[in-house]
Amino acid sequence: METLEPILAQHPFLEGMERRHLELLVGCASNVRFDAGKFLFREGEEANHFYFVRHGRVVLEIFSPQRGPIEIETLTEGDVLGWSWLVPPYYWRFDARAVEMTRAIALDGKCLRNKCETDKDLGYELLKRFVNIVDRRLQATRLQLMDLYGD
């Protein structure tokens, strides 16, 4: 089976990362597939992975008793999903469901956390990149909250 290194190296999220760090990531990476309708993870579960979506569509949902599941964001090819593996106590805050068959690269968060503790540079490189994603999501969420198209 060919290594995932070239695929990861080309991903915009990892642009500028040193070869040795990439190799560390590859060591924690695997190709995964979710069939349509399957959940990548559920709210409350332990968060031990994050994903590079390669193909397909994933929707983030929060379930509310009277209203049912409310969709808050859709992620597609090229998106990075999940940073709860970095935030103690490491559990998912919402559901993620594959709307259609989805292929992704899964990175083992537990494994990576350990590697980051020993190689602080790797930790910083990853945190720098995740902060960017969190910032974008936060902005988007705020805009959604404002209900701009309402009265």
Added chain:
Amino acid sequence: MTAADLVINDRVTIDRAHLDLMFAALREEGCRLVGPTVRTGAVVYDDLASTADLPAGWTDHQGAGSYRAEQTGQPALFEFTAGQTSWKRFLHPPALRLLSARRAEDGIRMDGAAQESMKLAFIGVRPCDLHAITILDRVLTGDRFLDPNYRVRRRNAIVIAIQCGRAGGTCFCASMGTGPKATSGFDLALTEVIDAGRHCFVTEVGSDRGADLISRIPGRRSSADEIQCAEERVARAAESMGRVLDVTNIKELLYHSYEHPRWDTVARRCLCCANCTMVCPTCFCSTVEDVTDIAGDTAERWRKWDSCFTADFSYIHGGSVRSSGRARYRQWLVHKLATWIDQFGSSGCVGCGRCITWCPVGIDLTEEVQAIREHQSPTSAFVIDEETEDGDS
């Protein structure tokens, strides 16, 4: 002298007594004479039946939020300055029917309202107000669209200006380059000259229509002495301005001061009463009212004066863009002194001082501009917190 003998800039002297003849000549032409007269303790512009309606002997004392007219017992007819009203109410009326509509079987019939064709004769237009009229010309007939109502009234109006012999307490026309001497834009410009033994008007011809009018009144070419007297009077007015407005780079100054703290200061005083916009000779904002009769068969659209100070002036679905008084005062000032220049090629302010006099809380825009100029905002948003620096106290 006949009209043919006179050219633009010629000076003709007419006696006080002959002013009545000028009124008569204008009335013969079918003009509606409007000019200064005293009503409820203030000088306003209204219909004049004869020269007896002019404010003979009246003068005024004006300050921020303060106006007092005073009868001096002197014979001078034009010793006051800017009155409560301006000429815009005759050219750009406070209420005007724009169109009428009625239901018909095959739809709605809509017709523009007939234009008023009455000729107006403006008696005693001050230089600042002359500029104000020119500014309104530009706004309402000099741009992409034309206001037909304004154009008809304006074209038919005869303008008899009066040069200012004294500056009022809130006047600053000298700062705005609009006075105290009128140099163009009039048919005739009078300067009142009163001294030992004479009460006359040195009259400058400003147009063919003015030449024609003055030629029908007994008069003589002005003597060098009379002309000099007239010039000196106006020069004295220029030196005694009540206010000064520094217009150096004023557009850039205000464009860079949208977040200046001074807006908060003035907002604490401003009542958003809209007095300033009502008395201002160039404020032109209006609103539209659609009314219908009870049966619902006929409808009319009226245009009414409006003011950017009203709460719903800037209303769009959901709320007003400028809901705070701060934003509304800023809009008025920045428009008048800055954005007007980009819109119409000149300042919107003529330095008449009416907004200062008639503001109930005495806000003075010359003072506001000065404050903005002198205290440009600090570059940093925070200051070092002295108290906690040392750890105690």
Added chain:
Amino acid sequence: MIDKAPDPIVPRPFRIQRVRRETEDTFTVELVPVDGAGGTSFVPGQFNMLYLFGVGEIPVSISGDPNEGSKLVHTTRAVGTVTKAMQRLKRGSFLGVRGPYGTGWPVEEVAGSDVVLVAGGMGLAPLRPALFRLISRRERYGRIVLLYGTRSPADILFQKDLEHWRARFDLEVYVTVDRAMSSWRGNVGVVTGLIPKAPFDPSQTTALVCGPEVMMRFAVQELVRRGLNPSDIYVSMERNMKCAVGFCGHCQFGPHFVCKDGPVFRYDGVKELMWVREV
């Protein structure tokens, strides 16, 4: 373009051919002139003042196909007295029309470029004519991309048009909603989130942006982040209007009269103003 200058005061009578409900609070009205003679040409982005006899007059974006010369189509939300009354009108009723007024989208000027249209909520209404025009002269442009975001699936406007556009091979259409129930199979997220990955070449793209002001501010930032010049971005502003001809003063936005200097503005000309509060 326009054959003669529109009257500044007197409306022309038009008859309603159709009133169509688009969503719960949005409707489209189609008008034909009473006297039969033209007067229906316009530039995409322009608006008309629609007069409802005895009730009032409001500015409404023209939302129809500029190539369809026989009628005028407008879309608006029913939020005030006039619009609520207008929504209840039937075929055969009459409206007065003044216009068209305002500046339009630079559809002719951007031949040769990629064009991305970013529409938020009602913003799709004044952009739809631009898209019709672009499509009718498709060979003149590079890639054409429509990004459309609205509140929820029930608020999606012009569903049929969107389906036709998506079916074409020479257009890219992305629709997203702020929130949805799980029955929605489409995208969820703010429309600005679609900009980073949209398929256009920033070095030769013009963006046409229309929607609530906040949405336009954020959309413009994303476009600039992707490499567009401020001079290649156009926005459509909205302000209170009473006269639509630059006399009433209500629509001022800094030195600009939205009725005659806008509503379409090139972004670099209004850059600073868009970030000043209450201007």
